[in-house]
Amino acid sequence: MTTNAPxxxxxxxxxxxxxxxxxxxxxxxxxxxxxxxxxARRTGAIDKADDNVESLFKPQYQTVNSPAHxxxxxxxxxxxxxxxxxxxxxxxxQLVMRQSIEVVTRHRTAGTLLNEDQKxxxxxxxxxxxxxxxxxxxxxxxxxxxxxxxxxxxxxxxxAMADPTxxxxxxxxxxxxxxxxxxxxxxxxxKQRFLPKLASGETLSAFALTEPxxxxxxxxxxxxxxxxxxxxxxxxxxxxxxxxxxxxTIGLVxxxxxAPAVLVCDLPAAENDHFQFRKYGLWALKHTYxxxxxxxDFRVPSENLLLPTRGNGLTIAYHGLNLGRISLCANAAGTMxxxxxxxxxxxxxxxxxxxxxxxxxxxRRRLGHLxxxxxxxxxxxxxxxxxxxxxxxxxxxxxxxxIFGSEAQKEAAIELFMKTHGGRSFLHGHLLGDNVHExxxxxxxxxxxxxxxxxxxxxxxxxxxxxxxEPIGKTLAAAGIKKxxxxxxxxxxxxxxxxxxxxxxxxxxxxxxxxxxxxxxxxGPLQEHAAYAAEQLNNSPLEISGTMRKHQLKLADRQCRMSxxxxxxxxxxxxxxxxxxxxxxxxxxxxxxxxxxxxxxxQQLTGQRPSDRYFRSATRLGETIVDGGFQSIAGLxxxxxxxxxx
Numbered sequence: 142m143t144t145n146a147p148x149x150x151x152x153x154x155x156x157x158x159x160x161x162x163x164x165x166x167x168x169x170x171x172x173x174x175x176x177x178x179x180x181a182r183r184t185g186a187i188d189k190a191d192d193n194v195e196s197l198f199k200p201q202y203q204t205v206n207s208p209a210h211x212x213x214x215x216x217x218x219x220x221x222x223x224x225x226x227x228x229x230x231x232x233x234x235q236l237v238m239r240q241s242i243e244v245v246t247r248h249r250t251a252g253t254l255l256n257e258d259q260k261x262x263x264x265x266x267x268x269x270x271x272x273x274x275x276x277x278x279x280x281x282x283x284x285x286x287x288x289x290x291x292x293x294x295x296x297x298x299x300x301a302m303a304d305p306t307x308x309x310x311x312x313x314x315x316x317x318x319x320x321x322x323x324x325x326x327x328x329x330x331x332k333q334r335f336l337p338k339l340a341s342g343e344t345l346s347a348f349a350l351t352e353p354x355x356x357x358x359x360x361x362x363x364x365x366x367x368x369x370x371x372x373x374x375x376x377x378x379x380x381x382x383x384x385x386x387x388x389x390t391i392g393l394v395x396x397x398x399x400a401p402a403v404l405v406c407d408l409p410a411a412e413n414d415h416f417q418f419r420k421y422g423l424w425a426l427k428h429t430y431x432x433x434x435x436x437x438d439f440r441v442p443s444e445n446l447l448l449p450t451r452g453n454g455l456t457i458a459y460h461g462l463n464l465g466r467i468s469l470c471a472n473a474a475g476t477m478x479x480x481x482x483x484x485x486x487x488x489x490x491x492x493x494x495x496x497x498x499x500x501x502x503x504x505r506r507r508l509g510h511l512x513x514x515x516x517x518x519x520x521x522x523x524x525x526x527x528x529x530x531x532x533x534x535x536x537x538x539x540x541x542x543x544i545f546g547s548e549a550q551k552e553a554a555i556e557l558f559m560k561t562h563g564g565r566s567f568l569h570g571h572l573l574g575d576n577v578h579e580x581x582x583x584x585x586x587x588x589x590x591x592x593x594x595x596x597x598x599x600x601x602x603x604x605x606x607x608x609x610x611e612p613i614g615k616t617l618a619a620a621g622i623k624k625x626x627x628x629x630x631x632x633x634x635x636x637x638x639x640x641x642x643x644x645x646x647x648x649x650x651x652x653x654x655x656x657x658x659x660x661x662x663x664x665g666p667l668q669e670h671a672a673y674a675a676e677q678l679n680n681s682p683l684e685i686s687g688t689m690r691k692h693q694l695k696l697a698d699r700q701c702r703m704s705x706x707x708x709x710x711x712x713x714x715x716x717x718x719x720x721x722x723x724x725x726x727x728x729x730x731x732x733x734x735x736x737x738x739x740x741x742x743x744q745q746l747t748g749q750r751p752s753d754r755y756f757r758s759a760t761r762l763g764e765t766i767v768d769g770g771f772q773s774i775a776g777l778x779x780x781x782x783x784x785x786x787x
Contacts, residue, residue, distance in 0.1 A: 270342020301475025
């Protein structure tokens, strides 16, 4: 399995980065833009952590060379890098996956999936460990399966169709829990000590990052660990920690010598004076334990400190987030299939004015639109997970997957699922009524959507800004020029050395002809979508750069503009990825669903009203789905019709 793990050493002190005293792009921009030293420092810390994560990957796999970045800035879309990898799991992996689903299905049928607290029961967790579920992402030498991520992520969609909570726990454990930090950053002794029991399920894991005052702003961490002999003494509080009960193994992000660090902690078997839970009511994540943790002089062996070869604990925290974001999209694809499987029997049963609502255009359109959302998630999961295995960091791509998957699930739940079921949606025992918070919460998990959209935009413009705008900004600041005017001779003279490179780039963009993308053989409608997305991506650098030029060092304050422009680029990437994915599928229903999604996203981008052709295509697709044409939901019966009328 590709891990992209850096070389590690058994250090006893935190490493210093060679660039610790170098201002990051974000820090420089904020200082030049008149922000406080404190805000510049905090933002710079995040930016440096991001740089340190980048340094873990080979240059050709870093963000600036990623497919999403190149599609915008290179002048031609690297179509081959938007094609999902076709790869079937090995027979060994298929056995683990099949047996894992059988465990969950058997317990669900027997009514033993949940315990008396309505959480996934210990016997289920234990049996899943026995068939290898928890070790899918652990290397074989430590007792796991060493599954490629391109096999693991789509499997989560299948598991979510059996139970979304169990699928989510696999991501918590393997992607953002202790498995990825130890596997990627642990030394040999740490791997030998922790990974076998994490693979077997002897202990499950969680990641303790969020604090009462530290969420998106990870520079606000307050939990501290102080060295005392052979131990660190931890004091502080964590919040919203999923999959945490006594005895779990957690990755704890805390401050050591005022720098973020990660300690791997085996929690005691019971609460004590040094370790307690903060329990609270939480509507989402209702079938798994989610609690706060309070540490009071809690001791952790010093050899449990994870040390990246560069950077600090934020580097470790950021590394696993990309895997978790792709997994979230995979879970959404399975969850939306459950919605579809619930909608169809109800649509056939519910009669209005003498006719089943399955015959109504609105209901058929909803099913067709839902199919498009599902195929879009499938496409992003297949593409992004393949990039991870190829060695890419995949930061921009995983953000697209996370935002699309969470927003698609939200739209499906409210606009399609709820409105089709009507008032029965709110009955106890109904999928929507019982799980509405589960359907909405992913918009916050792994980073709130619009905040992540701005992170996507920052990654998109960082190289361009560093290359062209940062030198200009520094020159203006040194000359004391706050509002530059190129027609002013004094301003022009001051900028003579730094404006040239940008002027050359700008004129090159204005004069170049956009080449047609080299697309593989594709069905006509899908080819049109791919060509449109590629053309718009090719044409976007001038608008993006123009936005940077207009707002200059105040761009960081223009969150609404960044979010809107980021969203448009993301939609184009979804169109390109989905059309290319569907073109390689033999199922015409999948191709039709992809066409529906791409048409819908194009309408959002252009502001055009839906055509009659679109409505006809959507309702025909919905009719096919009602008749059993969406093959991947065959055999699913997630719920019963509640309060059936005579």
